[in-house]
Amino acid sequence: MYLKRAFRRVGEWAPNLTERVVPSRAQDGLQRFFGVPLRLAAAIVAAGLAGGALGAAYIRTLDVIDTWLGPDRWSVAAHGVMLVGVGLVVAVGIGLLGRPADVELLIDNIHIPEPQERGSESRLRSLLPISLLCIGAGGPLGPEAPVVTMTGTVAHRLGRLFQLQVPEVRIVTIAGMAAGFTVLFNAPLGAALFALEIPHRRGIQYYEAIIPAAIGAVIGFGISTAVIRSGLQPVWDFPAIAPLHWPDLLWSVVAGALGAAIAVTFTLVTTGLKHVFRRIPMVARPAVGGGVLAMLAFVTPNALTNGEHQLNTLTGKVLVATLLVAGAVKLVAASVGVATGWRGGFIIPLFFVGFCFSKACAGLLPGASEWAFIAATMVAANVGVTKTPLGSTLAVTGMAGIRLLPSTLIAALTSLILTSSLGLIDAQRERVDVYAANGHG
Numbered sequence: 001m002y003l004k005r006a007f008r009r010v011g012e013w014a015p016n017l018t019e020r021v022v023p024s025r026a027q028d029g030l031q032r033f034f035g036v037p038l039r040l041a042a043a044i045v046a047a048g049l050a051g052g053a054l055g056a057a058y059i060r061t062l063d064v065i066d067t068w069l070g071p072d073r074w075s076v077a078a079h080g081v082m083l084v085g086v087g088l089v090v091a092v093g094i095g096l097l098g099r100p101a102d103v104e105l106l107i108d109n110i111h112i113p114e115p116q117e118r119g120s121e122s123r124l125r126s127l128l129p130i131s132l133l134c135i136g137a138g139g140p141l142g143p144e145a146p147v148v149t150m151t152g153t154v155a156h157r158l159g160r161l162f163q164l165q166v167p168e169v170r171i172v173t174i175a176g177m178a179a180g181f182t183v184l185f186n187a188p189l190g191a192a193l194f195a196l197e198i199p200h201r202r203g204i205q206y207y208e209a210i211i212p213a214a215i216g217a218v219i220g221f222g223i224s225t226a227v228i229r230s231g232l233q234p235v236w237d238f239p240a241i242a243p244l245h246w247p248d249l250l251w252s253v254v255a256g257a258l259g260a261a262i263a264v265t266f267t268l269v270t271t272g273l274k275h276v277f278r279r280i281p282m283v284a285r286p287a288v289g290g291g292v293l294a295m296l297a298f299v300t301p302n303a304l305t306n307g308e309h310q311l312n313t314l315t316g317k318v319l320v321a322t323l324l325v326a327g328a329v330k331l332v333a334a335s336v337g338v339a340t341g342w343r344g345g346f347i348i349p350l351f352f353v354g355f356c357f358s359k360a361c362a363g364l365l366p367g368a369s370e371w372a373f374i375a376a377t378m379v380a381a382n383v384g385v386t387k388t389p390l391g392s393t394l395a396v397t398g399m400a401g402i403r404l405l406p407s408t409l410i411a412a413l414t415s416l417i418l419t420s421s422l423g424l425i426d427a428q429r430e431r432v433d434v435y436a437a438n439g440h441g
Contacts, residue, residue, distance in 0.1 A: 036299040043162040043172045047155035048216035051179025052223025054154060055147045058132070059183060059228050060269045062143060065136030065301040071304045080294025081302075086137045087290030090341065091283045093130050100127035100343055103145050103424060106177070107151045107199050110170055111205075124153050131343035135306070140293065140333035141344025142306035144184050148195075148345075151180030151220075171209045174199075178213040179220025181391075183228075184348075187236055187398025188220065194391025200389045201423060203434025206397055224283065234401030237312050238371055241402055247367040252376045252407045254365070256414025259354055259380020263415060266350065266385060267424045273339035282341070296333050302326035303333040306344065307352030327356030347382055351396065354381030369407075375400060376411035381410045 069086070071079050086189070102124035131146035155176020160170035174195050181191035192213040196204045205209065277285050296303035300322075302310055307330055314323065334349040336342075358377030362370040379392045386392065389412035397408060 003202065006082040006085050020101060039162050039170050040164060040171065043159050043168070043176045044215055045159050045219065046162075046211045046347040047151075047172050047176035048179045048219025049223060050154050050158065051151035051176045051216060052183060052220030053181030053227070055151055055180045055220065056224040056227035058128075058150065059141065059149055059224075062132055065132055066138075069133075069137040069236060070133055071138040071301065079432055080291075080297060083137065083290035083294045083297075084287050086139075087287035087288070087340075087342075088284075089427045090130055090134060090286040090343075090393055093133075094126065094286075094341070095283065097126035097130070098123060102127070102132050102343075103198070103345070104147050106156075106173075107150050107425070108197050110152075110173055124150060127343065134337075134342045135344050138293075139337055139342045139344055140304060140349060141143045141337045141346060142184075142308065142348035143344065144181070144347045145345030146343060147183060148177050148180040151183075152195075155179075155216075163212075167208070170206060171212045172412065174206060174209040175212045175216030175373065178217035179223075181395075182217040182221040183224040185395040186221075186225075186397050186398055187215065188221045190391050190394030190398050191221075192217040192391075193394060194388050195387040197391050198386060198425075201420075204390075212311075223340050234310065234312050235399040236401070237315060238375070238400040238402055239315070241369060241371045244369060244372060244407055245367075248369050248372050248378075248407055249410060251368040251373055251408035252363055253414050255358060255373050255376035255407075256380045256411035257418060258358060258361075259377045259382075259411060259416035260384045260415040262331070262350070262357060262381040263384020263419050264379075264422060266335060266346070266353070266381075267330065267422055270335040270338050270424065273335050277339045285340040286342060287338055289342055292340070293333055293338050293342075296329050296336070300325050300329050302352075303329045305347075306348040308348050311352055314356070315358070318359070323360040325355045327360070330356070333369050347386065350382045350385060351378045354378035371402070372407045375402060376408045380411040380415035382413045384422070385424050386423075387415055387416060387419075387423075 003121045067073070069082065074082065077121070127146055127149060131143070135141065135143050135146075144301075153174050153176075156169060156173040159172035162172075164172065177195035177198070178192040181194050182188045185191050185194070192210070193204070195217075196206060196209060197211050277288070280288055293303065304327075309324065310326075314326070330349055331353045334346050334353075337344060338346060354377045355374055359370075362368065362373045365373060374394055379389075379396045382392045383389050389409070392409045393412050397403065
């Protein structure tokens with residue numbers, strides 16, 4: 001109700017905002033300067049501001065819930081019981097509020113010429129509380145999917161309120177998605193490219209949104225940094241890396257193959273578990289999933305949470321067996337979460353799984369830079385599923401505070417090639433229209 005009321009009020013003044021603020025004589029000059037209609041420029045800025053603010057608010061709320069329900073606050077047994085209870089609450093929430101929105105619905109709204117935005121907005125009402133509960137209680141999935149779905153949906157609605165044409169609404173939506181990604185990645189350029197790549201399985205096809213996505217990401221980065229971070233430090237504490245040598249480029253191909261194997265395994269396990277859990281009534285799946293996650297937590301505490309902060313605890317000297325168990329259990333836990341309706345994203349869990357398996361075998365590779373190999377595998381594991389080689393490369397290097405573009409990019413492209421026929425995000429497809437054909441070329 002509050003969201004609809006806010007949109008209604010914005011809709012009253014948004015279409016004529018530029019006409020009210022900018023004198024008519026200056027509008028033509030500004031439009032020539034920026035190269036896009038002023039109304040579109042205003043919507044892009046609004047999407048970046050809204051995306052940064054909403055994303056930061058989501059993360060802040062998630063931190064509060066984690067202090068109450070996170071696995072570090074409970075014994076393993078008590079938290080296991082709570083996970084089953086959370087699953088029951090999720091099932092009730094879905095029954096009352098409806099099925100939550102997801103990234104696939106958002107991507108569909110980008111592709112479809114006349115998007116049905118009302119459906120995505122009503123499902124956003126269900127997504128926010130359910131995803132916050134699932135992730136805050138220690139679920140194995142990350143906040144990236146809910147945050148980007150939220151910021152992209154709000155940006156899409158803003159584009160409609162500004163009375164933009166369909167291709168322009170698409171641009172604003174991607175800018176909002178970029179703002180959401182940068183809240184999580186702390187890497188504006190990587191976030192912008194990620195938002196541009198995620199709608200497709202092959203490259204950047206909505207090329208007209210490149211600069212708007214970068215603008216949205218930078219604005220969102222500024223807002224979120226002011227709200228949820230005290231500085232601009234990397235998310236992960238990786239050791240300093242020595243300059244790369246030519247063997248590292250060859251080992252990057254191996255890292256790409258390892259990451260591709262992780263991606264294939266995750267896709268197959270997730271698809272298989274979806275078939276298994278379809279035999280269970282939908283209302284019971286989240287609770288059953290909570291029970292399975294509780295059992296996995298007895299194997300290793302790394303089964304729970306998305307792994308973003310756990311990763312820093314494994315950067316020192318760790319037993320190979322510990323790393324292998326952590327990576328394998330996290331992969332299974334994330335697949336269970338996806339298959340049983342626990343809301344969240346699998347990008348950060350895939351980074352974690354790639355980290356664990358690559359660190360476990362990095363010491364066995366003669367002439368390889370350990371951390372270059374690890375970062376490359378993290379990128380490749382995600383690229384094999386999301387098909388985002390450029391965005392993933394810049395996201396990992398930004399989150400780790402490292403400069404490994406050659407190594408990580410080689411691994412990303414290797415994984416992309418090896419998994420080209422494999423897909424988990426069904427909404428990814430070729431663009432529907434050509435921008436220039438709509439009178440904007």
